[in-house]
Each structure stands twice: as C-alpha cells, then as structure tokens.
Amino acid sequence: MQTYVGAPQLPSDDKRWKIVEATARRHGREPHALIETLHTVQECFGYLDENALRFVASVLRVPLSRVYGAATFYHFFTLKPKGRHACVVCTGTACYIKGAPLLLKAIEQRYSIKPGETTPDGELSLLTARCLGSCGLAPAAVMDSAVLGKIAPQDILARIERGIHP
Amino acid sequence: MTIEELRKIAETERAAQKKFQHHVCVCIAAGCLSGGAEHVRDALNKEVAESGMRNEVLVKGVGCMGLCSAGPLVTVETAVETAVNTDVQMFASVTPEDAPEIIRSLDTGGATGGDLAAAGLHPCPTNVPFFERQKKIVLENSGKIDPERIEDYIAHDGYVALVTAITEMTPLEVIDRVKSSGLRGRGGAGYPTGLKWSTVAKTGEQQKYVICNADEGDPGAFMDRAVLESDPHRVLEGMAIAAYAVGAQQGFIYVRAEYPLAVKHLKTAIKQAERMGLLGNSISGTRFSFHIDIRLGAGAFVCGEETALIASIEGKRGTPRPRPPFPAESGLWECPTLINNVETFANVAPIVRHGAEWFARIGTEKSKGTKVFALAGRVQNTGLIEVPMGITLREIIYDIGGGVPDGKQYKAVQTGGPSGGCIPAEHLDSPVDYESLARIGSIMGSGGMIVMDETSCMVDVAKYFMEFCMSESCGKCIPCRAGTQQLHGILEKITAGEATPADVALLEELCELVRHTSLCGLGQSAPNPVVTTLKYFREEYDAHVTGDGCPAGTCGCGAGTRACRAETRLGAPGSQTSGEVTL
Structure with a gap:
C-alpha cells in the first residue's frame, strides 16, 4: 500500500495536473471524489490514459482497480483519445x-x-x-x-x- | 434574510423591470440554443442599442417556452397602460436577421399577424390549444424569468415559501402540508412525497442528506433539464424546504454531465442564494443551515435508481443494492437520506406558498397536481408541456400536440422510456395518472412521451429499448445482465425474420422471469416495452415470424424472401443475430 505525505508527485510538469490535483484537494482527497476527479482529468486532457488513472489512484489513495472500474463503468469517460x-x-x-x-x-x-x-x-x-x-x-x-x-x-x-x- | 427584506428586493426588481415598456424575451434553453438563440439575443441587443431604445426595451434571455420544434422562440411583451393584461406576441424560428424587424414592430404597436408575416417574421399565436390547454406550476416561471438572476426569481415570489416555512412553520407542519397536498414522486414511481419526508424526519437528530435526482437518463426525456436551465432557484428552494422539514444539513444535486447549461445555471444559482443568505449557515437568522453541492453524473442510466445514485455520489461504480434498508433510513454514507426528483422539488415551493388545498384541487383523486411531459416523435408540435393530471392522452396528442403530421396514421405513444410501454389507439381516452397508466401496462415515468405513426415497427421499437437496457444494465444481478441480452437476441432474430413461434413464446416467458427476479427497477421494468407491444401489437410479431414481412417496412429485409434473409445475415455490420450470453 502506497502512502504519501504532503503534495503528491505530479506525473509531469504539465500544468493541467495541478488542476486535477486541486479538484482532489477540494474534496479532501477522499475516495468519494473519484468521479469528480476523473471528470476534471477528462476535461483537461480529453481522455483518461493509464498515467492519469494511476495518478488519480495515488492522489485519492484508492486501489487502481477501483479507478479503472469507475472509468470503464461510466459511458461519459473515454480511455482513448478522440479525433480532431x-x-x-x-x-x-x-x-x-x-x-x-x-x-x-x-x-x-x-x-x-x-x-x-x-x-x-x-x-x-x-x-x-x-x-x-x-x-x-x-x-x-x-x-x-x-x-x-x-x-x-x-x-x-x-x-x-x-x-x-x- | 427576512420576509420584509425579500419583499423589498422583489419590489425593487419589479420597479426596475416596469421602467421598460417592452420586454423582449429570447429562449436560451438548450433546444432553442442549438438553433442559434444566442446570436438572436445578441442581434436584438445590438439593434436596441443602435435604434436608441435602451431605456424602453429590455432584452433578456429566458428559459424554455415549450414549443421547441418552432425555435428559436422570442416573445415580445408590451405593457399597455390602460389594459389589465399585457399584450404578448410570440415569434417562431427567429434568426439574427429578424432582429431589426422585431424591434421595428415595437414602434408600430398594433401590428397584426399579417403585417408581421409580410415583414418576413413568423408570428406564433399563443391562443392555440398548445398553450391554452396547459396548466403551469412547475414551469410557471419558465420562459418568463432570467434563470441567471436571483432577483428575477424573487420578483416572482421566489424564496417566500422557504423563508415562511423556516420562520413561521414547524418541520412537522411543512411535512403535513406536503402530505395533504397529495404530491407524489415525479421520477416515475409515484411514491407519496410527504410520506417519504416523514420517514426521514422520524429517524431522529443525526447527520442527514437531501439529494436531488437530476440524472435524467431516459432517452427522449428532457423535462428536468428544462426546469434546471429555466428556473434553477425553484429546485434549490424546494430542496431547502425539504431539508428543513426532515432535518438535513447537506444537499447534493446529482446532475448529468451531458447538461452543461443546467450545471452552469445551478452553480450560478447556488452562489447567488448563498450570497443572499438563502442557503448556507443560519438561514434567515434561524438555527437552520443548509448547503448544496453539485455532483456530476457520468452517463450511466442505472444511476437514476436511488441506491445506485448514492453509490455514485460516494465515488463508486453506480450499482444498486437490495432494499431494505431504504435510503430514507440508511442512504448516503449510511445516513438517512431523502431522494426526490427535480420536478418533485419544483412543486414544493408553490405548495407551501398556496397551501395544500389549492394543489389538491388540481388533478384526479389519487394523482394530484400537474405533470411535465417532453412531447416528441411523430407529432406536429414537439416540445415541453405541463398538463393537469387526469387529462387524456388524446387531448395531449391531438389538441396540444396537433396530431400526427403528414396525413399519417397514429399507431402508439410510448410513455416512461425504457421502463414504460407503448399505448395503442384504443386507449387514447385513458386519463394520464399513475394508476390509469399502470392499468394499461405502461407507467407515468419521468415524462418522456414519444408518438409513433404507422412507419414505426413495434417490434423494432421494443428491440431499440431492449438494446438500451442491455447496454445500460450494470451487470450486478444475473437476470438483468443475461436476461436483457437474451431478450435482445430473440428480438434481433424476429426482426431479421429468422424466428419461429417458439421464439415468441420464449420471449414471453423470459420477460416474466426478468421482471420478477431482477434486483432493481432497471431489470424489473426492462421487459415492459416488449410486454406491451406483445399485448397490443401481437399481429406485428406474428407477421415477422410467419414470413409476411415487417408491416411497417422498417425492419429492412425483415421477414422477406429467402435471398433477403441471407443478405441480412451477411451484410449487416455489427449486428448480433444470436443471443450469445456473456456471463
């Protein structure tokens, strides 16, 4: 089980990760913020890739399987990038x-x-x-x-x- | 905020609006917006500025006016000082290029419909059955007020009910009023609202939640969206009154992410209400505090089911759980939770304001009040309507809807979406209330009403809804997960003309099984479209099976010749012809 103290490690310098992290923080990094956080990821990046799912799992301290489960359960989320x-x-x-x-x-x-x-x-x-x-x-x-x-x-x-x- | 302060805001707002002789209202709800209503509003604003009429003409964006098929809609209201009533003129299919003509028509005053039509406008009479047969409670402000301004809502008696309730009534009195009004849940099931409230209230003093179910998933239904877009404060007020009655401190609105405009209007409304002290801590100086947060849905139909919705708010996959315990006793985070639909909450403030007797006078013995429907499909006037309970389907479809267009023959009306049924012509005179619709095999549902004519094949329609339920099944219980797949497989077979009478018998048997053994409402009601079409349109099933072909001619090669069938098998990309089960 991975634990962290303080600010979580952002996957890259991309500023959009800060927006994602802010959503999680606004909900106290509680597991119930999962769907809201995934919404923010999709809003920022257009889709959810593995990197993003791993990051969301770590920042909310939930198993990756649960993140993947939610991301695939709801039709609104897409794991593939869209066309132009x-x-x-x-x-x-x-x-x-x-x-x-x-x-x-x-x-x-x-x-x-x-x-x-x-x-x-x-x-x-x-x-x-x-x-x-x-x-x-x-x-x-x-x-x-x-x-x-x-x-x-x-x-x-x-x-x-x-x-x-x- | 006291009642006097509220009255003062209302008077100030009314006086400010009265200064303008003409009120030009542009519908900027989603229907008209997609027809370019925003550009129309901008053009009107520009025209008013250029013609120097800024002090006489008020252009405002308002919510849904109802007649969505004729959008974008614009109404022009001119205050006539001598008359009691104001003069209202509605224009349909307005383009930005029409703006100068509309503003010019204000000057001439008494321009007739003919004059206006000659000027290239499309005047739309409002004294026709579409408007006159309706009775508006939930939509009373819709199309009249600016949904982004709380002052406009207050000027239309907004928040009077909330402030009255928390300063002058006990929670029990509020519940009693809702109880004796006879209001029932507008999400479709029709559970008595007052009873639900008192169950939550009786759980004693502890953390409780109020949830507004705005996860309108039925295809062909957009009532909740229209209410949220057109009059968001009405829903907030209803929620706050409910919270006071049951003793909740926190509320959530679970709204579809596919409704960005509704979300935007709700967010604005919550901020405004908080700033005025109508939401938040110690409302109206009392001990009552109530906060509302928005939670976005993510496109799962099953989340309309209350326990699945709760799971979704908790950040989990939206799967239902067995009841009891009901959410009223153990809901969100195991706390007592009140869940009502958007339209139910929208009825609360008028009931508190006008009294239970007033509300109970409208409708039938067991179904009180009005119901909002999204009228669509093969009908002349499509859009959003609100009618008193007890009105007949014929009145809705022929008087309000204007009948079936293009000289086609009416075949069925589908109510209740994927959980509802198809109602044939022989039941057109049946009244619209919870019991009557259930008696003929359909349900009231949340309010989708789709009219179909002779060009629709009822087997194909049943297959369409089954496809929907199959892909929306959450997969938790087997009867629904595997049953809907099997049912869809048989329907595929029938529409492809490959079925035998034994398949139809199997279809009927399986419908019963899925209905009685599924965990939640999705599975329990999924067979409804099949069951009602089998009941009322059996001959269409038979025609597909016996090789007479699809009576409506929509199933393509349906049950045609052998060559045709072979083509269907080879050439239909992606069609699942066998009832494969994936467990």
Whole structure:
C-alpha cells in the first residue's frame, strides 16, 4: 500500500495536473471524489490514459482497480483519445423514430468507422449520444459542438466534409 | 434574510423591470440554443442599442417556452397602460436577421399577424390549444424569468415559501402540508412525497442528506433539464424546504454531465442564494443551515435508481443494492437520506406558498397536481408541456400536440422510456395518472412521451429499448445482465425474420422471469416495452415470424424472401443475430 505525505508527485510538469490535483484537494482527497476527479482529468486532457488513472489512484489513495472500474463503468469517460473532429449522432427515442439509424449508416459507410471509433488518420470520431435533449429537432447530431437539427443523411455527410476539409 | 427584506428586493426588481415598456424575451434553453438563440439575443441587443431604445426595451434571455420544434422562440411583451393584461406576441424560428424587424414592430404597436408575416417574421399565436390547454406550476416561471438572476426569481415570489416555512412553520407542519397536498414522486414511481419526508424526519437528530435526482437518463426525456436551465432557484428552494422539514444539513444535486447549461445555471444559482443568505449557515437568522453541492453524473442510466445514485455520489461504480434498508433510513454514507426528483422539488415551493388545498384541487383523486411531459416523435408540435393530471392522452396528442403530421396514421405513444410501454389507439381516452397508466401496462415515468405513426415497427421499437437496457444494465444481478441480452437476441432474430413461434413464446416467458427476479427497477421494468407491444401489437410479431414481412417496412429485409434473409445475415455490420450470453 502506497502512502504519501504532503503534495503528491505530479506525473509531469504539465500544468493541467495541478488542476486535477486541486479538484482532489477540494474534496479532501477522499475516495468519494473519484468521479469528480476523473471528470476534471477528462476535461483537461480529453481522455483518461493509464498515467492519469494511476495518478488519480495515488492522489485519492484508492486501489487502481477501483479507478479503472469507475472509468470503464461510466459511458461519459473515454480511455482513448478522440479525433480532431467529432460527430455525435443522437440515438434517443425521438431521433431513432425519425431516422437516426440512417444517419449512422451513412457515416459508417462513408468513413468505415463504427460508433465509438476514430478514422485511422485521426480526423473524425463517430460517437452516439443517448439523448441530446433536442427531441424537437429530431433527428439531431452535433458536429464539433454545432447542433444540427432535422438533418438528412446527405446533409450530415456534407457537413462532416466541410468540418474536416474547410 | 427576512420576509420584509425579500419583499423589498422583489419590489425593487419589479420597479426596475416596469421602467421598460417592452420586454423582449429570447429562449436560451438548450433546444432553442442549438438553433442559434444566442446570436438572436445578441442581434436584438445590438439593434436596441443602435435604434436608441435602451431605456424602453429590455432584452433578456429566458428559459424554455415549450414549443421547441418552432425555435428559436422570442416573445415580445408590451405593457399597455390602460389594459389589465399585457399584450404578448410570440415569434417562431427567429434568426439574427429578424432582429431589426422585431424591434421595428415595437414602434408600430398594433401590428397584426399579417403585417408581421409580410415583414418576413413568423408570428406564433399563443391562443392555440398548445398553450391554452396547459396548466403551469412547475414551469410557471419558465420562459418568463432570467434563470441567471436571483432577483428575477424573487420578483416572482421566489424564496417566500422557504423563508415562511423556516420562520413561521414547524418541520412537522411543512411535512403535513406536503402530505395533504397529495404530491407524489415525479421520477416515475409515484411514491407519496410527504410520506417519504416523514420517514426521514422520524429517524431522529443525526447527520442527514437531501439529494436531488437530476440524472435524467431516459432517452427522449428532457423535462428536468428544462426546469434546471429555466428556473434553477425553484429546485434549490424546494430542496431547502425539504431539508428543513426532515432535518438535513447537506444537499447534493446529482446532475448529468451531458447538461452543461443546467450545471452552469445551478452553480450560478447556488452562489447567488448563498450570497443572499438563502442557503448556507443560519438561514434567515434561524438555527437552520443548509448547503448544496453539485455532483456530476457520468452517463450511466442505472444511476437514476436511488441506491445506485448514492453509490455514485460516494465515488463508486453506480450499482444498486437490495432494499431494505431504504435510503430514507440508511442512504448516503449510511445516513438517512431523502431522494426526490427535480420536478418533485419544483412543486414544493408553490405548495407551501398556496397551501395544500389549492394543489389538491388540481388533478384526479389519487394523482394530484400537474405533470411535465417532453412531447416528441411523430407529432406536429414537439416540445415541453405541463398538463393537469387526469387529462387524456388524446387531448395531449391531438389538441396540444396537433396530431400526427403528414396525413399519417397514429399507431402508439410510448410513455416512461425504457421502463414504460407503448399505448395503442384504443386507449387514447385513458386519463394520464399513475394508476390509469399502470392499468394499461405502461407507467407515468419521468415524462418522456414519444408518438409513433404507422412507419414505426413495434417490434423494432421494443428491440431499440431492449438494446438500451442491455447496454445500460450494470451487470450486478444475473437476470438483468443475461436476461436483457437474451431478450435482445430473440428480438434481433424476429426482426431479421429468422424466428419461429417458439421464439415468441420464449420471449414471453423470459420477460416474466426478468421482471420478477431482477434486483432493481432497471431489470424489473426492462421487459415492459416488449410486454406491451406483445399485448397490443401481437399481429406485428406474428407477421415477422410467419414470413409476411415487417408491416411497417422498417425492419429492412425483415421477414422477406429467402435471398433477403441471407443478405441480412451477411451484410449487416455489427449486428448480433444470436443471443450469445456473456456471463
């Protein structure tokens, strides 16, 4: 069992680790801060790598297995880096009824990636959301934080192309 | 903060707002925001500044106005001195380019709808059933107040209930009032709120917690998000009253990380309330102290279940545990914990303010008050609505929703999300209350309401929800973990046209098993969409099985020719056609 006194060893000089450490400190470095701390890591780095999981485990004094368990249990956390651009297709009920599967199929066929995957060149990640809450705009998708409502398959492909090759 | 001080703030704010002859409200809740509402607000502000009307026109960002499908929405309120009522004009699908025309229309005053339409605007009448058939309690401020200003909330009688409760009422009186109002949990199960409160209160003097469940995981439901984005103080006030009633000192709001705007508004609201002494230590100079912290969810549907939610706040994987003990006796860190849904807390302040009798007059015998629904799918008007309990589904779908568009035939309405059921046309006249919906096999649920027409295949819909439950199952108990996979496998087989009548019989049997043996609500209710579609749309299952094909034509090759089936097997990427079990 690893114990530490005072400030924990940061994995590198990267200033973002200080932000992560600050979150843990704000919660008294108690084990219950695990999810909040993982949120901060993902906010800062975009994803959770092994380094980060080890650091969080040491700073909160919880077993690495518990950190890994939480990181893989919750869909919001990702252990892989995302592509430069992300297209999120909503698969909520309203969007499903109004044609979200067709959007996904079009993107999958054009870029040969499945939901959760990134193109080999690291340009595009295809993601799905349980519900964006924009049910009035169904089917909806988000391309690099721009919400696209009532969108047709050919339009989403055009929009992705414009995003990747402006 | 005393009641007099509160009144003074309200009067100052009202007077400040009255100075403006015209109030231009832009909906900046998530629905309209994604349609570019922020740019509309900026354009309106710029236009007001340029036309030198800064002292006459107040442009403010407000919460959800309800008719999300017509967003971005803007309302223009003009105070007419002679009339009692103010004149309200709503505009739909507003773009930043419309800003000059809207501001110009203020000058002309009595412009008719025709004039406005001629100017390129989309006036949206508010005297239509969509607005008139609603009854707003939870959403009474939504679309009217600026959610980022506590003063605006106070000007609309905000925090009066809290200050009254802690200075003039005993905790027992507060609980009695909630009890006799008949308020029931709005998260879906409908447990009497007052009863829950008194259980927590009876545990004696010790550390207790109040948790607001804002982990709205149902796909197709966005009521809680709208309430948090549009009127966050209402939820804080409800929580604080609850904390006073049960004797808690600390509160948590467990909110989805996918709702950044709701989180932002909540954080702002908590800070403002603390600064005014409406949250924090010795509120209103009494011995009552209450702090609220936010905890972000991380995308696990099961965390809507109370014991899983508690595990998540404790920093663990969100898996449920057997009850009893119920959280009311042993919850967060083994302390008595009150957990209510966002909408439940949002009802508390009006009940304390107007009295239990007022609330109990609304609704049916056993279901009091109103319910907020997210109306979506194949219906003309989609958006957020609040209706009195007891209204019929037909009134909601045809009067408020405007019916099914494109001349299509209504087929079913799905309530309660993955835990609910599909209700056919024959039950459209059934009233919307907890008991009636349960009687026809569905549930009230948290408030998702998705309308489907003839183009939706009910087997496919059942498969969609089962896929959801399968991937959201936490894996703790076997009936849910393995059962949902098996159920999904059979449904896959049916939609691929490869099933036999024996598979349908197996499906029914397995539904019963999963329902009765799962640990928590997720597994217990996961079969509901299958059970109701089997009950009401049996012929669609039969058609897939006997080789007649998918009646709705959505299952692709469904149960078509042999060649078609082969193609389905070979060509469907990623489809799981067998019911493999991973234990």
